[in-house]
Amino acid sequence: MITESGKYKPEVVEPKWQKYWFENQMFKAEDFSEKPKMYVLDMFPYPSGAGLHVGHPEGYTATDIVCRFKRMQGFNVLHPMGWDAFGLPAEQYAVETGTHPSITTKNNINNFRSQIQSLGFSYDWSREINTTDPNYYKWTQWIFLKLHKKGLAYLDEIPVNWCPALGTVLANEEVIDGKSERGAHPVIRRPMKQWMLKITEYAERLLNDVEELDWPEGIKEMQRNWIGKSTGAEVDFKLAKSSNIIRVFTTRPDTLFGATYMVLAPEHPLVGIITAPDKKNDVSAYKKLAAKKSDMDRTELNTEKTGVFTGSYAINPVSNDEIPIWISDYVMMGYGTGAIMAVPAHDTRDFEFARKFGIKIKAIIRPDENEANKENIEINDVLSGNACWTGNGVLIDSANETGLDINNLSVNDSKRTTIEWLKNSGLGKKTVNYKLRDWLFSRQRYWGEPFPVVHMDDGEIRLINENNLPVSLPEIDDFKPLGTGESPLAKAQEWLEYTDPDTGQKGKRETHTMPQWAGSCWYYLRYIDPDNNLEAWDKAKEKYWMPVDLYVGGAEHAVLHLLYARFWHKVLYDLGLVSTNEPFQKLVNQGMILGTSYKDSRGALARTDLVKEEDGKFYHIETEEELVEFPAKMSKALRNVVNPDDVIAEYGADSFRLYEMFMGPLEAVKPWNTKGVEGLRRFLQRSWRMIIDEDGEIAKNINDEELDKEQLRILHATIKKVTKDLETLNINTAISQLMIFLNAFSKYKTTNCGAIEIYVKLLSPLVPHFAEELWQRLGHNQSIAYEPWPTYNEEMTKENEVEILVQLKGKPKARIMMPADISKEDMEKMAMENESVRGIIGGSTVTKIICVPGRLINIISG
């Protein structure tokens, strides 16, 4: 008879243990402890109305496993969760329905929390934070005051990415291909007064300190590229017929003698001044065209160069030649000085431009012969101006009468020499340029942190006193954007008007709010001391917990969040408010989980509900065309979104967790396959059956008999493999080893109870509810969560005898059993005395024998 208590029932076991953990506050982190600390952080989610996605629990499961593992190893673990809850969707929903964003947010958070809790994660819920809570954003505002006082926040009238559909400006990082990152609405350029943060002041440190981080190389590289440091020189060009000077930035000062024209960005302030009267019409027409073009979708980038001549000339400072000044939109006002010296012989863009407009091309580098051959470029073509060379070589025709002679020098040497000469002649100097721009920190939205700022009527910008924080969001009932560049906050009359309590001076509050990134720039610090009403965090606690030892999240935050947070952290460090230079010591990106989709012969993906399966093949319901299975991003449009709630309801949270980890390496992109969850459910079922018999009793063959040699070997090998794999986050192979253990131990007639308990312990970080239940049934009345992690004996993992492969000239021929610890000499002796080995060698002469202990013998014969 199978009784109820004999069955594995996740639907009973999982809520039982979740309740137990919650009621006993099992995972509350202690501030300060004798134990070593471990701070494991998940990127906190934006609680969207759509709820949890199978992608969310992937990283959360991995960190939960690490935390549970580390607790058993005696660490004091901090593992918090919270909500990045400011953001556009709740506000747009408010515009449509009138529901206040705080209500939407609260509901979504409740939904997210219960979904997350149903997965059995061991968060310290007493530290839950919410960026929209005034008790939280009070401190976000406080940090803004710190930034401002340090001179890192300023107002500036700049051309910004204005998104009419969203009614707000966006940071450069939030604009993709000329469209908004969220919603893909068109974005146009428009000058507006905005709050900016001087992240550029930290560019060098943000770049250098990347080196010391234990982050994926790809992410570090993306940060470096985004900062985009380039070293070169600023050079001043005099105009031929006026006293104006055009300053350019170049990374190739060595090519100055080859500069045969200049180009200004169309928006360059000198354009209006230097344009010759007969060119005014052409130039202003082009400027208009360029302005319109920058409003257009940037993906349709036309590589064909355009531009017009201004009618003016500049003097090349090294050769004294008069060179024409053009304007073109291939030079951007936003980078360097907005003007370039053009060296068509040695820059591909300049080359294209000069070719098109018939401008002189003057070669001043003789290409390196080997390199030119490799690139398939004729040296003579370069020298005659018919090909462009950007590589190495030797300088030619590059000397003047005022002491600069770089002929015969290499590119690098001539750069150095030229910069030296420019400096001595007062014409230029060595400069460093960054692609990184200052951070646009204003948004014209309601649902964000208000700035603690008042614009006084006399023009003074006044900061709200620290003691009067937070500046709370006013209640309003119309969330529609004004479309003027002001946020909906401008409608909150009462809130808006400010009167100085002492002087009676009047002013208006800042109506911009902070971008969503603000709250996530420092949330990891608030978890350390979430209820502190006197300060943002206690310094001693910060010192104890920081830095974050492991940070797991999606690669989509490679530049945005991670760069901004590092910037704030460095500012806080400089202010003596945090003890570490960097916030996140180790970073791991979980790969995206793809859904199943179906592709036709043209490569088009079909909606999953329009696909039918027959005999293992897939067909389109309407066209009858045969389709092939193809992994694709989960999307509503493809109807291939998998909802974790459904999976948990059918298989249980433990099977779900196990499957997500078994799919492959954490960082890899991998396709979801619900069949796979069944396999893991089966694995748990078989593990259960090995331990619990059909009556719900401990299986009869589990006793206190000693393990035999082979059982001991498998047990210790399993402890070793699982321990090492959890340490390195190779959770998929840890699970494989546990399966190997089960396959072996479920076949033995009798099993030692201690070995089974170790198995349950090894499983417990992965499938905590399952393990708790078995642990209890095995007679323990304490939770397994803090049981000491099993240790292994290296000697036990070794086999006495191993099978050695005998190869003849690399081909496998025979297998001989040999003692595991045999020496090379004895291996060779044993092999050569072996009958079948002799037969394999036959009459041929052995010239060499390679012995690899524990592995193989390779016999080379002539």
Add this chain to the structure above:
RNA sequence: GCCCGGGUGGCGGAAUGGCAGACGCAACGGACUUAAAAUCCGUUGACCGCAAGGUCGUGGGGGUUCGAGUCCCCCCCCGGGUACCA
């Protein structure tokens, strides 16, 4: 274009320079069952062969090595990032 990843059975994926394909899914065969599901046992890279066995095989081509999925060079394809950055 440039910068990062990656390419291994039908599928997800394993492999300190040492027997490629661990583990799982799927498939097939068998046991149990009136039957099915569940469960259990077995087979499963391709090709040749009755068999013993052999040949080929980690995107393609070369190389280093006694030995290469792994190291080196060249090329192709896929994914991500970025883009007239001077």
